[in-house]
Amino acid sequence: MDTTPTVHRHKFETVVVGAGGAGLYAAMAAAEGGRSVAVLSKLYPTRSHTGAAQGGIGAALANVEEDRWEWHMFDTVKGGDYLVDQDSAEILAREAVETVYELEHFGLPFSRLPDGKIAQRKFGGHTYNFGEGPVHRSCYAADRTGHMILQTLFQQCMKRQVTFFNEFKVLDLIVSHDGRCTGVVALEIASGDFHVFHAKAVFFGTGGFGKMFRITSNAHTLTGDGNAVAYRRGVPMQDMEFYQFHPTGIYTLGILLSEGARAEGGILRNESGERFMERYAPTLLDLAPRDIVSRSMFQELKEGRGCGPKRDYLLLDLTHLPPEVLDERLPDITDFARTYLRVEPKSEPVPIQPTAHYAMGGIPTDNDGRVWKDGHSVIFDGFYAAGECACVSVHGANRLGTNSLVDILVFGRRAGKHMARYVAEADWPELPRGAEDQAVSLVDGILSRQSGERPVDIRETLQDEMNDKCFVVRNEPGLKEMDAKVAQLRSAFANVFIQDRGRLFNTDLVECLELGFMLDCAQTTVVAALARQESRGGHYREDFKERDDTRFLAHSLAFPGESSDSVRIDYKPVRITRFAPKERKY
Amino acid sequence: MRVTLRVRRYNPEVARDPWWQDFDLESDPRARVLDLLHQAKWYHDGTLTLRRSCAHAVCGSDTMMINGHNRLACKVLVEDVAPVIVCEPIRGLPVIKDLIVDMEPFFRSLESVKSWLINEEPPPNSERLQSPEERERFDEGTKCILCAACTTSCPIFWANDEYVGPAAIVNAHRFTFDSRDRGAAERLEVLADRTGVFKCRTTFNCTSVCPRDIPVTELIQEMKRAITFGKI
Ligand SMILES: Cc1cc2nc3c(=O)[nH]c(=O)nc-3n(C[C@H](O)[C@H](O)[C@H](O)COP(=O)(O)OP(=O)(O)OC[C@H]3O[C@@H](n4cnc5c(N)ncnc54)[C@H](O)[C@@H]3O)c2cc1C
Ligand code: SF4
Ligand code: FES
Numbered sequence: 156m157d158t159t160p161t162v163h164r165h166k167f168e169t170v171v172v173g174a175g176g177a178g179l180y181a182a183m184a185a186a187e188g189g190r191s192v193a194v195l196s197k198l199y200p201t202r203s204h205t206g207a208a209q210g211g212i213g214a215a216l217a218n219v220e221e222d223r224w225e226w227h228m229f230d231t232v233k234g235g236d237y238l239v240d241q242d243s244a245e246i247l248a249r250e251a252v253e254t255v256y257e258l259e260h261f262g263l264p265f266s267r268l269p270d271g272k273i274a275q276r277k278f279g280g281h282t283y284n285f286g287e288g289p290v291h292r293s294c295y296a297a298d299r300t301g302h303m304i305l306q307t308l309f310q311q312c313m314k315r316q317v318t319f320f321n322e323f324k325v326l327d328l329i330v331s332h333d334g335r336c337t338g339v340v341a342l343e344i345a346s347g348d349f350h351v352f353h354a355k356a357v358f359f360g361t362g363g364f365g366k367m368f369r370i371t372s373n374a375h376t377l378t379g380d381g382n383a384v385a386y387r388r389g390v391p392m393q394d395m396e397f398y399q400f401h402p403t404g405i406y407t408l409g410i411l412l413s414e415g416a417r418a419e420g421g422i423l424r425n426e427s428g429e430r431f432m433e434r435y436a437p438t439l440l441d442l443a444p445r446d447i448v449s450r451s452m453f454q455e456l457k458e459g460r461g462c463g464p465k466r467d468y469l470l471l472d473l474t475h476l477p478p479e480v481l482d483e484r485l486p487d488i489t490d491f492a493r494t495y496l497r498v499e500p501k502s503e504p505v506p507i508q509p510t511a512h513y514a515m516g517g518i519p520t521d522n523d524g525r526v527w528k529d530g531h532s533v534i535f536d537g538f539y540a541a542g543e544c545a546c547v548s549v550h551g552a553n554r555l556g557t558n559s560l561v562d563i564l565v566f567g568r569r570a571g572k573h574m575a576r577y578v579a580e581a582d583w584p585e586l587p588r589g590a591e592d593q594a595v596s597l598v599d600g601i602l603s604r605q606s607g608e609r610p611v612d613i614r615e616t617l618q619d620e621m622n623d624k625c626f627v628v629r630n631e632p633g634l635k636e637m638d639a640k641v642a643q644l645r646s647a648f649a650n651v652f653i654q655d656r657g658r659l660f661n662t663d664l665v666e667c668l669e670l671g672f673m674l675d676c677a678q679t680t681v682v683a684a685l686a687r688q689e690s691r692g693g694h695y696r697e698d699f700k701e702r703d704d705t706r707f708l709a710h711s712l713a714f715p716g717e718s719s720d721s722v723r724i725d726y727k728p729v730r731i732t733r734f735a736p737k738e739r740k741y
Numbered sequence: 742m743r744v745t746l747r748v749r750r751y752n753p754e755v756a757r758d759p760w761w762q763d764f765d766l767e768s769d770p771r772a773r774v775l776d777l778l779h780q781a782k783w784y785h786d787g788t789l790t791l792r793r794s795c796a797h798a799v800c801g802s803d804t805m806m807i808n809g810h811n812r813l814a815c816k817v818l819v820e821d822v823a824p825v826i827v828c829e830p831i832r833g834l835p836v837i838k839d840l841i842v843d844m845e846p847f848f849r850s851l852e853s854v855k856s857w858l859i860n861e862e863p864p865p866n867s868e869r870l871q872s873p874e875e876r877e878r879f880d881e882g883t884k885c886i887l888c889a890a891c892t893t894s895c896p897i898f899w900a901n902d903e904y905v906g907p908a909a910i911v912n913a914h915r916f917t918f919d920s921r922d923r924g925a926a927e928r929l930e931v932l933a934d935r936t937g938v939f940k941c942r943t944t945f946n947c948t949s950v951c952p953r954d955i956p957v958t959e960l961i962q963e964m965k966r967a968i969t970f971g972k973i
Contacts (some may be wrong), residue, residue: 198794198800198802199802199844199848199887201800201801201886201887202794202795202800202801202802203800204794204795204800206795206799206800206886207795207797207799207800216867255868256864256866256867256868259868259869260864260868260869261858262857262858262860262916262919262921262922264876264879264880264883264919265868265876266873266876267871267872267873267875267876268873269872269873270870271870271871271872272867272868272870273868296883299883299884302799302886303883306883306885307858310856310857310858311857313851313852313856313857314855314857321844345837374794374795374796374800375793375794375795375796376794408797410796410797487799491797491798494798494816494818495771495773495797495818497771609783610783611783611784653787654786654787654788655787655788655790657752657754657755657788658754659752659753659754659837659838660790660837660838660841661790662782662790662791662792663782663787663788663790
């Protein structure tokens with residue numbers, strides 16, 4: 156095997172990493188006025204996980220009944236257990252409306268109402284008049300909303316002849332001598348060559364990292380690459396302890412059955428057929444926010460009311476719905492149940508369990524997607540992020556359904572617009588010498604090792620243990636054990652050994668690099684969860700059951716510590732503009 | 742259950758010609774073929790190479806020939822194809838390594854048929870209205886996940902890689918019959934060309950393999966009719 160890697164060099168004003176909803180929208184906005192933009196993605200764009208989103212995108216269009224962006228903002232703040240930055244939530248709720256119209260103009264095939272307007276349905280935690288009852292706010296295209304968004308944005312990019320570098324995996328961020336971000340280093344998966352992209356602005360829209368759990372709705376490729384790459388360059392990770400568990404993952408597989416199913420009338424039942432949400436959230440019932448429903452399910456299972464020989468799952472009952480509702484509004488998810496469980500949802504309830512779903516935390520940014528170098532006060536010039544890898548923060552401690560699609564598009568678009576202005580004015584930061592060195596040695600380190608630990612053993616232990624100790628319910632002993640476990644897995648990873656030593660399309664190498672990224676994400680998640688001695692939104696501590704606003708009405712920031720293996724936690728205040736924190740009841 | 746996973750391997754860094762490799766594996770009958778491939782890769786031979794992402798048939802990454810038919814490895818359960826499961830790359834696109842083919846020509850064909858909404862009229866301040874019936878008219882094509890199963894099972898495409906192929910036509914159909922679109926003429930002109938729809942000999946391979954149950958052949962016929970009779 157030839158060991159000297161080939162390095163190619165490129166220059167684009169803006170480099171967008173990630174071709175999901177956030178990346179594609181940012182790319183389009185950044186390319187306005189003819190500015191040069193490259194999109195790098197480790198997958199073909201249409202395979203990004205935005206395409207898996209099912210339920211819908213929230214916007215107060217008021218097509219079915221009265222609705223206002225203020226109500227959407229309020230629901231977002233309350234849904235996030237008051238950890239939401241309210242100026243950001245205001246932007247989210249206001250700009251959702253114009254963003255959805257813009258998507259429609261791009262050709263997005265929304266489902267329609269009889270009067271020709273975009274159809275809307277109810278979704279968890281979305282209400283009218285500040286919490287009085289469910290409202291029709293989710294704009295949808297059957298149960299394929301994300302698919303349609305991704306396809307539509309990709310089509311628009313094709314139309315505008317955006318330059319794509321597909322199956323390019325970014326491994327490092329380039330920082331100039333004056334501390335500005337000035338490009339990325341990527342591995343071209345097909346050839347094994349390295350590429351240095353010199354840029355004035357870099358955008359990360361690299362998606363989530365649910366693969367660090369065993370049961371997850373996330374794709375195999377959601378491994379937190381962008382988060383880890385930024386973190387390794389000193390950017391803190393914000394609010395990592397807030398990870399969302401979605402109530403309805405297909406039993407043992409984690410494949411998602413959208414909240415749309417409950418929005419259309421689906422009911423959660425325990426072993427005796429009881430609609431148990433009546434006991435936990437009497438007003439919103441099965442459509443209470445996800446943290447509450449997941450925790451209620453955990454309680455049911457814990458108290459022995461689960462189904463099956465192991466009493467380890469519950470049921471999503473759709474049998475009472477008119478068959479045409481399943482065919483027209485939920486065709487994909489009913490198909491998932493048939494394909495993978497051989498269950499016919501029209502006549503049998505579907506076995507489900509909570510599944511790891513969405514990262515509320517990530518790279519801290521301002522409202523224009525600019526990354527905070529120190530987490531709260533110093534901008535990292537030239538570095539932008541949006542979407543699931545970022546934390547602006549509009550989801551706080553718990554994201555409402557449909558709000559991620561809003562987030563990726565609203566903030567992806569804002570970041571793109573800001574980049575267009577920024578690159579028009581900024582000069583070119585000098586490319587530091589040896590920009591590719593760190594990435595090359597990361598890869599060579601793995602490729603040159605002659606024996607060692609198998610990635611699969613490290614990965615499966617990580618996933619099993621995270622599922623066991625850092626899931627819906629957490630406590631100090633479990634998190635401490637997990638912290639020690641991650642440290643142990645990280646040292647095993649330092650000795651990781653892969654079989655494929657070639658350059659060409661080496662997915663053994665790609666997966667191994669991803670495992671390294673996941674270990675970083677897991678570590679910051681666990682340390683932040685251990686530090687937060689309260690329960691709020693998705694983060695539930697058995698040993699600290701109450702929300703504690705005096706100590707913890709604050710965003711956590713996890714910095715890389717002094718030694719290579721430690722994490723330092725700090726906090727910053729939440730921005731509160733309109734809605735004072737209150738107890739959260741549904 | 743015991744199964745034999747037989748994979749057609751190819752790696753130009755190692756050998757000039759492809760070869761076959763068998764993995765004898767223990768599998769849950771309800772596992773996906775993708776799970777089996779992962780088992781082989783992760784526990785037995787790390788050099789085995791395939792694409793995949795979502796693992797539940799929505800991203801279109803892992804199209805391959807399984808026991809002779811183009812399918813998504815994540816949508817086929819082991820019990821339905823056991824005991825001998827033969828995996829090969831899809832045909833008609835250059836193989837890069839093992840089950841991985843070069844997808845660039847496939848994506849270029851989409852571009853050639855202008856599969857995007859064309860409407861330069863200034864949009865209103867809210868949505869463009871569209872009745873549920875108008876929306877229903879082009880629904881089938883919107884389900885396409887660009888997996889290339891159809892195009893790479895088409896004998897015409899194998900014989901002549903100039904043919905744009907079923908997937909591109911499905912995507913052109915999706916816009917041609919969208920009431921908001923004004924680009925039908927441009928698109929039909931491309932598709933009336935010798936590389937376009939009339940190459941189709943209605944062998945129905947595309948329809949039978951589409952993992953999204955899109956009536957591909959029917960949509961191609963509708964496009965032929967639109968060109969022939971000049972109306973949508
Ligand atoms: C099953 C499911 C259903 C969902 N349903 C809904 C819903 O109904 N409503 C809602 O609002 N939200 C929903 N969500 C959440 C939402 O879909 C995601 O949070 C959102 O789509 C993320 O978009 P993104 O653009 O940030 O990233 P993604 O779409 O995940 O894209 C990430 C991109 O980054 C690229 N990338 C990653 N690492 C690298 C690297 N190292 N180098 C180069 N490229 C890289 C990938 O190739 C990809 O293009 C759902 C999520 C799941 C999993
Ligand atoms: S039409 Fe069907 S088979 Fe063809 S690319 Fe689309 S989803 Fe795949
Ligand atoms: S992995 Fe996405 S379709 Fe199979």
